[in-house]
Amino acid sequence: MPPRSPAPDPWSEAVRRATDATAADQPGGMDEQCWDDVAMRGIVATVLYALHLRERRPVDAIGWPAVLWQLRDDERVTELVTTVLPRAGHDLSRTAAPGDPVTECWRWLTRTWDPHAPVKSAFLQPALSHSSYSGWVPDAPEPRWGGMSRGIARGLPDPALEVCTHWAAGVVQRQMITERGHHALDRVKVTSGAFTGHRGYVRDVGWFFDDATETVHGPAGYVVDLDDVEGTQDIDADQVEACADLHWPHRPEGTLKDGPPPGLNDPLPPAKTCAEDLRELLDRAGNPDVVPEELRRAVAAAHHHHHLELDWQASPAPQRFTWRVLHHWYQLTEHYADDQRADLYEVVVTRYLRDAEPAHHLALSKDELPGLIARCTTGA
Incomplete structure (x- = not known):
């Protein structure tokens, strides 16, 4: 009989699944040198792993609706992780010895950053590497964002968990919408209700958070930017369907939003004294x-x-x-x-x-x- 392959490590499975979801959400796939991608992947992986421990189910059996419920905000994620992971032997303190990838991921997600740290230099790094041959390397501060690129809230020093939980929720939402629903910026037509026949673009997706079962149902509705209606409208999910008459951001000529928004060229208010x-x-x-x-x-x-x-x-x-x-x-x-x-x-x-x-x-x-x-x- 051929030897059995070892059972997959649950944390590795959580990282794999989170990586796939993050890659599907990004136009260029998962970038290991992008602070944004690493943060979103880490948050999703940590929640998947914590739910695996709490529910005692395989990582692949954890549904995305349960993950999205936990990603309502960073406080909910923190409560889940700090309750479940220590019971499984993971030391989440900042003084814990290195070596546990779960703990190290959590410490990375909850650390703070210096937005004024020096940017990683393509010229300085080779010089530092060359100087190591002589036995002396100058002390250099950690480069900004750990040497990675960053696009999300790049001026903030706050932990990635606080900054990117909403973005991680977007990664999970895309996985759920892929199965059924419309993405943001999709072109839709209203099929029933007060705005029947109107067309517009989806601006946001609404979900029903069921606190009793700790899961999410939906999409329950959409925030739609209709062509001939001021502002946006909340429309139930069963009242819209996809249409492909236009592509973002064009509007039909003569509609209310064909031109610049009202007030765009109004004079600015007087400056404060x-x-x-x-x-x-x-x-x-x-x-x-x-x-x-x-x-x-x-x-x-x-x-x-x-x-x-x-x-x-x-x-x-x-x-x-x-x-x-x-x-x-x-x-x-x-x-x-x-x-x-x-x-x-x-x-x-x-x-x-x-x-x-x-x-x-x-x-x-x-x-x-x-x-x-x-x-x-x-x-x-």
Whole structure:
């Protein structure tokens, strides 16, 4: 008898299945050197593997609807993973010894990034490799995004799990829609209901999330951009069918949306005055009292206001914070002069990417920023 092949490793099976799904979602297939693709693949693979452990079923038997339910948001993914994986012997702490591919994938998904790190250089890398022959290699910081390319939210320092869970859900949705339904930007015709006969383009897909069974049904409906209707409309899935009269983004001549959208060439609203800008800044700050009255009067009478982003960094769990440093400077005279400028610094702190209540703190000089950031992110 021929020898039996070893049973496939569940984690490898999860990665394989997630890789296939990600490749099908990307025009050029799965790119191992693309931060976006690696993030989406990692999130889908981790959820597949966690459901395999929890349900005690083969990875290939885990349905995409169950995966999509978990991908509703990153908090749901975190709850699943941190509940199931430790019970299976996976140490998810950031201090765990390397070697477990599941743990290393999770650590990668939950680490933070420096968006200001140096970009990987095609000229520097050969030089560093050559210098290794002499026994000395200069210390070099980690290249931006780990040396990979990145397109999704490339300015954010937040973990890939928080940034890309929605995109990973899109990967899974495509797998489900391929079997039945319409993709975003598909051309459709309304067959029943108030908009019967209208045609348009699918902008988004709606699903029914069944919390009782932890699964997803659908597509339940579509957000459709109809040719002759302002805005978009929510239409049930059984009220549309595919049509191929046009290809994106052309519209039939004479329809409402054949030309540019209304208001495209309207004049811009007037710019805020320095006094209005300062008022908004003080209203959202948690420590407005640090700005003395004399400085407030000077800023309110300034000629122009300018705003720069100085830094944007993050720290991973368990001390999960993201802080953004903004420089607001006000030109006190009609013509710029270094000694005729007022400066205010703002630190915006969030606990996670979609924190709806960021904390705002003000400082009067750059020297105050390190201490302010430390107090905001440690509670000291």
